[in-house]
Amino acid sequence: MKLRTILFLSPLAWFALNACAAAPSPASDVQASATPLDAPVVDARATDEPPRGIRRTIPMTDAIRRAFDAGTRDASGRPGKNYWQIETDFTIEARIDPETQTITGSEQIELHNNSPSDLTEIVLRLDHNIFRGLSERGSSVPAEVTDGMVVSRIAVNGEEVDLDARAGRGRLGARALDRTVAVITLETPIPAGLGASLEIDWTTKLPGGSDGRGHRMTQRWGETLFQPTQWFPRLAMFDDLRGWDRNPYLGPAEFFNNFGRFDVTIDAPAGWIVSGTGVLQNPEDVLTKTARERLSHVLDSDDEIMIVTEAETAAGQATLEGDRLRWHFLAEYVNDFVWATAENFVWRATRATIPGSGPIPIHMVYLPERAGRFARAGSISRHALEFYSDLWAPYPFPQLTLQDGPSDGMEYPMVINSNQGAADHEVAHQWWPMMVGTNETWYGWMDEGLNTYMNILSDAHANGQAPSLDGQGQGYGQWSGNEEEPPMMWSANYGGPMYGFQTYMKAPMMLSMLGGIYGDEAVQAAISEYAHAWKFKHPSPWDFAHFVSNELDADLGWFWYYWLFTTESVEGSIESVALDDEHCVVTVRQDGEMPSPVVLGVEFAASDSAPDLSSMDNAVLADDGTVIVTWPVDVWFDGSRTFEAELDFDGQRISSITLDPFRRFPDENPGDNRWSRGD
Numbered sequence: 001m002k003l004r005t006i007l008f009l010s011p012l013a014w015f016a017l018n019a020c021a022a023a024p025s026p027a028s029d030v031q032a033s034a035t036p037l038d039a040p041v042v043d044a045r046a047t048d049e050p051p052r053g054i055r056r057t058i059p060m061t062d063a064i065r066r067a068f069d070a071g072t073r074d075a076s077g078r079p080g081k082n083y084w085q086i087e088t089d090f091t092i093e094a095r096i097d098p099e100t101q102t103i104t105g106s107e108q109i110e111l112h113n114n115s116p117s118d119l120t121e122i123v124l125r126l127d128h129n130i131f132r133g134l135s136e137r138g139s140s141v142p143a144e145v146t147d148g149m150v151v152s153r154i155a156v157n158g159e160e161v162d163l164d165a166r167a168g169r170g171r172l173g174a175r176a177l178d179r180t181v182a183v184i185t186l187e188t189p190i191p192a193g194l195g196a197s198l199e200i201d202w203t204t205k206l207p208g209g210s211d212g213r214g215h216r217m218t219q220r221w222g223e224t225l226f227q228p229t230q231w232f233p234r235l236a237m238f239d240d241l242r243g244w245d246r247n248p249y250l251g252p253a254e255f256f257n258n259f260g261r262f263d264v265t266i267d268a269p270a271g272w273i274v275s276g277t278g279v280l281q282n283p284e285d286v287l288t289k290t291a292r293e294r295l296s297h298v299l300d301s302d303d304e305i306m307i308v309t310e311a312e313t314a315a316g317q318a319t320l321e322g323d324r325l326r327w328h329f330l331a332e333y334v335n336d337f338v339w340a341t342a343e344n345f346v347w348r349a350t351r352a353t354i355p356g357s358g359p360i361p362i363h364m365v366y367l368p369e370r371a372g373r374f375a376r377a378g379s380i381s382r383h384a385l386e387f388y389s390d391l392w393a394p395y396p397f398p399q400l401t402l403q404d405g406p407s408d409g410m411e412y413p414m415v416i417n418s419n420q421g422a423a424d425h426e427v428a429h430q431w432w433p434m435m436v437g438t439n440e441t442w443y444g445w446m447d448e449g450l451n452t453y454m455n456i457l458s459d460a461h462a463n464g465q466a467p468s469l470d471g472q473g474q475g476y477g478q479w480s481g482n483e484e485e486p487p488m489m490w491s492a493n494y495g496g497p498m499y500g501f502q503t504y505m506k507a508p509m510m511l512s513m514l515g516g517i518y519g520d521e522a523v524q525a526a527i528s529e530y531a532h533a534w535k536f537k538h539p540s541p542w543d544f545a546h547f548v549s550n551e552l553d554a555d556l557g558w559f560w561y562y563w564l565f566t567t568e569s570v571e572g573s574i575e576s577v578a579l580d581d582e583h584c585v586v587t588v589r590q591d592g593e594m595p596s597p598v599v600l601g602v603e604f605a606a607s608d609s610a611p612d613l614s615s616m617d618n619a620v621l622a623d624d625g626t627v628i629v630t631w632p633v634d635v636w637f638d639g640s641r642t643f644e645a646e647l648d649f650d651g652q653r654i655s656s657i658t659l660d661p662f663r664r665f666p667d668e669n670p671g672d673n674r675w676s677r678g679d
Contacts, residue, residue, distance in 0.1 A: 051639025054595050057557040059565055063241040064542045070116075072240040073540065077547025078533050085538060087112040088235045088260040095267040096341060098223045102205045105232055109198040111190065112260075115238065118189040122196075123244040124182040126151070127230035128204045130249055132178060138493075140251025143212030143219075143406075146205040151177050151233065153201040154184060180249035181236065200233045208406075214251050218406040225342035225367065227405030227417060230255070232337075237439075239538055247441045253493040253503075254440035254447075256433075257335035259536055264329045268341050270322040271315035273308060275347075275365045275401050276339030277414045278331030286325045288317065295349065299359040304350040304378050310368040313344040333536060334413035335437055340403040344368065350378040352385040354395045360385075366404035366419070373419035377402055380420050380462075384427035387458050391524065392431050392531040400427065424462075428454050436531055437538045444492035444499075446541060449507025450527070456508060457524075469520055472512035474663035474670060479506075480569035480592070481668075488564045489541060509666070510563040516664025517559075517597055517633075518552050526551035558633065562594040569666035570596045574659050575642060577675045579651030586645040586657055586675070594666060595636040598645055601661030602627045604653045615648040628661065 060068075067073040071082035089112070094105035113119055129135055129148035154161040154174055161184055162173040176182045190196045206226055212218035220226045230249070237245040237256045245256055266274050274286075283292050294307045308318045315321050331337060345365040353359045362381050366374045381400060389395045397414045402423065409422035411429035418426040428451045432438050438446040460467035479485060485498045488506055495502050515523045526548045530539070533547065545560040562568050571592035578585045588598050603626050604611055611627055613619045619629045627649075635643050647654070659673040667673065 049641065052590075052593065052595075052636065052641055053639065054558060054593075054637055055561050056555070056637070058542065058545060058560050060542070064540060067240050067540075070240060073543055075546050075550075077530070077543050077545070077550055079537055079543075082116075083537070084114045084116070084240065086114050086238050086258055088258045090232075090260065090262045090264070090337070092232055092262070092264045092337070093267070094232070094264070096226055096269075098226070098269065098343075100205070101208060101220055101223060101226070102203055103228060103231060104203045106199070106201045107232060109200070109235060110260075111196045111198065111235060113190050113192060113195055115240070116192050117243075118191050119196075119238070120186055120189045121244075122156070122184040122186065122190075122198070123236035123238070123246060124184065125180065125230075125234040125236050125249065125255075126177065126182055127180055127234075127249045127255075129178060129180045130251060131205075131207050135180065136248060136250065138250035138252045138499075140214030140217050141212060142207045142217045143209040144205075144207035146207055148178065149202055149204045149233065151182075151200060151202045153199070155199040156184065156186065157196055159187075181246050198235075202233055204231060206231075212406070215407055215410055217251065221406060224344070225340070225405055227340045227403060227407055229338055229407065229410065229412070229417070230336075234336075237538075241540060245439075245441070247491070247493050250493055252499055253444060253495070254433075255336070256439040256441050256538075257437070259333050259335050259437060262329070262331040262334060262337040264331075264337055264339075266327045266329070266339055266341070267324055268327065269315075269343075270319055270325050271313070271317075272341045272343055273313075273318055273345035273347055273365055274327040274339060274341040275345075275363060275403055275415070276327075276329050277334060277337045277401075277412060278329035279398055281328040281330050282326075286319050286327050288320060291318070291347075295361075298349045298361045299351050302350060302382065304348055307347040307349055307363075308345070310344075310346050313346065313368070318345075318347075331413060334397075335434065336412050338403075338412035338415050338417070340365065340405055340417070342367065342404070345404070346371070348374070348378065350382065352382040352395075352400070354385065355389050356394045360395070360397075361399045363399065363401040365401070370404055370419070373421070374402070374404070375420065377418075377420040377423050380423040381416075381427050383462050384424045384458060385430075387461055388428055388431055388454060391454065391457065392528050393435070393535065395430060396435050396535070397430065400430070424458055425451060425455055428458070431531060435536065436534045437536065439538070439540070441493045442491050443489070443541050444495070444503035445488045445507045446539075446544065448503045449488075449505070449510075452504050453508040453511050467520070469508070469512040469515055469664075471663040472509050473516055473665055474660060474667050476506065476509040476666035477569045477571065477592075477668035477670075480567055480666055482567070485567050487567055506563075513563075513596070513664050513666070514548075514556075514559065516599070516662055518554065522552060523548070558595060566593070568593040569668065570594050571669075572596065572598075572659050572665060572667055573669075573672040574657065574675050577657060579654060581650060581652055582648075584647040584649060584651045584654055584657075586647065586659075588643045588645055588659060590636065590641055592666070595633050596660075596665040597633045598631040598635060598643055599660055599662070599664075600629045600645060600647075601658040602629060602647060602649065602654060603656045603658075604649075605655045607653060611649050611653070626661070 071080045074080045089110040092107040126149040131142045131146040132148035133145045172187045206219040208220040216229045348364045351359045401415045407417045410417040411426045413434045416426035432447040457467045530547045549556040569592040575587040575589040656676040
């Protein structure tokens, strides 16, 4: 989902602002003093402050402990030997009526209970009930109050469910059908390893108007364009961590769905183009011969081809003639289905070439008067699909579609409700959560945060530049300490006023620091392996943390604890510098609770000879002539707040020293990170 509620800035603009805020100004630049090596340095703070207690392990909740005990997950970060997940296959028949702005639908769900547990109930997600007047919500406001998702019939294995009864255990009934989470209680449990068939009939009106606030709160423009999302009854996630996911749909936070097959037929007026998740199965039943002929050439080159032009938006030209037409889509193993339709969509298409699998079509459907918003959408989407396929794993789906409408920054399998403005960001979501099925409701940073990180890389690549994450990690020091900030492991569904920062912005800062320790390329290689290992599965934050730690061959419990479970920062500074002709001792201080390695950038006065690094195994010469000297984070594990960094260089040649020269470690006041001779 594109961030639209916090400062109204794009992720890159946010980071630019943050970098500016983090840069020291001359007025605040605090320089450490230089003293002879034999001069005593007295720190009044050090005489009475207690040792810093540094936690070096990741907290383990009851849910993840149960998964470890059951063998569904383990410390490798990979799926455990007993990993399982249920699957849900949908067959849906739906009809859109523009006059009433209503979808009428019936569906059959095949539930495959691959878990080791008998299911005594089934939990449904009825997200459109958020549009009801008395529904609980977060900061979202529907464009229109409706009756929500009105369920008129449910059957389980052919037996009718009593929709009016107050169902109790052992009775076949339903409760809370007026809420976003409803429950069907079963007379006969669904045995482990077997399945059940559900049939559901429902109707829902799509909200429209100018008063909507938040994504998915407006789903139509008048009676001529419809962009339904979360539009059908779905089964809630059932997994090894918490069983049924009973989190209500509140609006801002998104979702956590089972994977399965979708066979969907949309009945729409003739002349209306329908697009959606999956591959159109019956083009000969809905499209003209001209449109089909144009489609047949989309994969021939990177050229963009008009499939339906503005002059052809009518029955008999955009589509076959008739009163109504039925569009049949099929999507294999996806976690949702979305579609859109309009009276006068134009349709343009191009291709992307996916490494290892070849070309796939990119479809764009939009209103003619909004063509300018889609002028670069095809090329941006192509770059994103190809770049992220190289970065993480090949794009796994047979096509991608961009759909115009009131939600201009939202993602679903094979579909982004977006124009060119958010195209790169929304395409990135095809990796998480569409391929790697993360829990957006609980841990939004696992998809939105990784997404913002990869957008930085993609933006640089698209502009022919090398990506730089310098400054991102340090910038978190400007945010740490804000009482409104929830930790990243706080449920995103209840993230509060800093939901956007928690979900979108903090993860790139975290990964900037990790890259500052192990190298950005190593971190990205680890995430790529994580994507392959958890493809079409459901990782937790513990899986991500353990996986990356193992790939980097590092004990990173301290790192994940402070970034994921706290809002602490490093707050490093150069307290003093003592030097003579032979040596230099830099006293580094950390006033924050988060530790970090000690990294010093040492610059030397002009000389014909390079500094001698033979006596310092922890020093390397940078391209600009600066010597980078590093001590591991372990130097802080004894609880001290100061560390004496000894430099075996000719002290008289040193001209300046900078702590954290690549600005990777959270620090509110970087002005005290630099010492210069003569200051």
